[in-house]
Amino acid sequence: DTGVSQDPRHKITKRGQNVTFRCDPISEHNRLYWYRQTLGQGPEFLTYFQNEAQLEKSRLLSDRFSAERPKGSFSTLEIQRTEQGDSAMYLCASSLAHVTGGNQPQHFGDGTRLSIL
């Protein structure tokens, strides 16, 4: 099953450190999304890409956050100078958007759980 893959699954780091997460989407999917989920809440949209272009960013994505998808395949999400409030599950999803319109449902990875000490 070649679903959405995220790495690492867990990350523990000290406040102030930088962290980077990787997402490998389903291979034929041209859209890739990042979400953040805290305990007891649903996932919150952060940003999404169509191929290599970052088309939308949430206000939740502060200047310390940056996402890239350099070749339109895998994506990375970096958080600089981590803070306690960054502790969450970071989810990646992908979908296939047809050139003629329409968008299939998003398929999610199992996330990276970030814990800030």
Add this chain to the structure above:
Amino acid sequence: LAKTTQPISMDSYEGQEVNITCSHNNIATNDYITWYQQFPSQGPRFIIQGYKTKVTNEVASLFIPADRKSSTLSLPRVSLSDTAVYYCLVGDLYSGGYQKVTFGTGTKLQVIP
């Protein structure tokens, strides 16, 4: 994106049919209704999607009345493994507004032996 309202939690015994209703009073003409299931420490998993009337797949049915202001996810004969959080989402598939998906807090379903 249309706002959705779901019950916070539900309990059901094993073997029963479970119906989870979602309200979306301001659903737009092009909006589709999608349901996801999420287990602890896993990402949401797509269950079913529909636009109107009834949709059925191998795991669930989705009932949408004519006014489309609500929808009901039906899980037949639930088992303990169906204990999860269920999210109802509404979005516009074709004009591009579905790129971002707004999850509410979902419905936590607890299946009891």
